[in-house]
Amino acid sequence: AMIAVTGEDPANLIICQLAKWKCNVPRVIARVNDPKNEIVFKALGIDETISSTRVLMSVIEQELPSSGFIPLMPLTGSHLELIEAEIGPDTPSAGKSVRSLGLPRGTAVGGIVRKGSVLHADDDEVLEVGDRLVILAPTKDESEVRKALSG
Template sequence: MKALIAGAGRLGTQIAQVLAAARNDVTLVDIDDGRIAELAGHLAVRLVEGDACEPALLEHAGAHTTDLVIAATGNDEDNLVISHLAKRQFAVPRVAARVNDVENTWLFDQRWGVDAAVPAAMPLISLIEEATGATDTVALMRLSKAGVDVIETAITPQSRAAGRTLAEITLPAGSVIATVIREGQPTVPSPQVRLQPGDELLVVSHAATEQEIHAAFQ
């Protein structure tokens, strides 16, 4: 699947990471050139700097040949404009849009080209399933073709892993940490990384259950 995500904030970046991990062709767009520079070299996706509300930018980013557009900016008006352009001008088969203000939910429908309206507070796994409309492909971030799962877990102040380094964490057999997301920024999971409350981890495993992964950190 070819996906274009507008908005490289925490949510857009996480979605891009998961879709890329599932071997999709992902392009991530953001108007902030500083944010794009921060992500360069950290994500296995194509990064494009510019305003996704501009048709020329969407065309440059590949909207004509994209299977999925996700408007994930922090501005509802921008997300509606991006969705409308994606559906009406570029005929993108599936368009999903983040709803930042619940009072605006009624706007996010087919009139604006939105196939799936996704509340910003929705859990990441559920959000990706809803946005892609393909639970057989991304259900619970399950990479069925590769025979592995990508499982998300978060560190809270109560987590026993809080304050410990990755080297001190014992994972179930056949499991590895793919990335640690801290303040929206993916980091290389070196053994010296010390986990903090608020950290989110993506763990790849071909044998362990979601409960076993959570138990290693919680």
């Protein structure tokens, strides 16, 4: 196999075509910078394409908050941050009380937004699907808060 990975789509296409048609390389793979060119590369006999744009988008998507857990902002002059977390249909926290979540020490649920209304988040409040929790937590404990909410 031969892989062409220059930063220029035309160069990668020519390199792969030369390898395939002149040097009889059985499998050629090209990096494609412009996703619109993927169809052209396939039509011209390139066996596989790797879209750097698609790879980058995949990495960005993986880094985006998932499961409704969004670190909102660090609080200036402290080691605390404000976090918003949504209780989704697949979230094990649904049906549990705030007390039973097992949040790390020093973490507080400041409020619950339920169906457009703000509720006081007392320890006995049972969480429902669709609830959005506003949480104040030590920055170092963000992953533990995420783990406590996701079960």
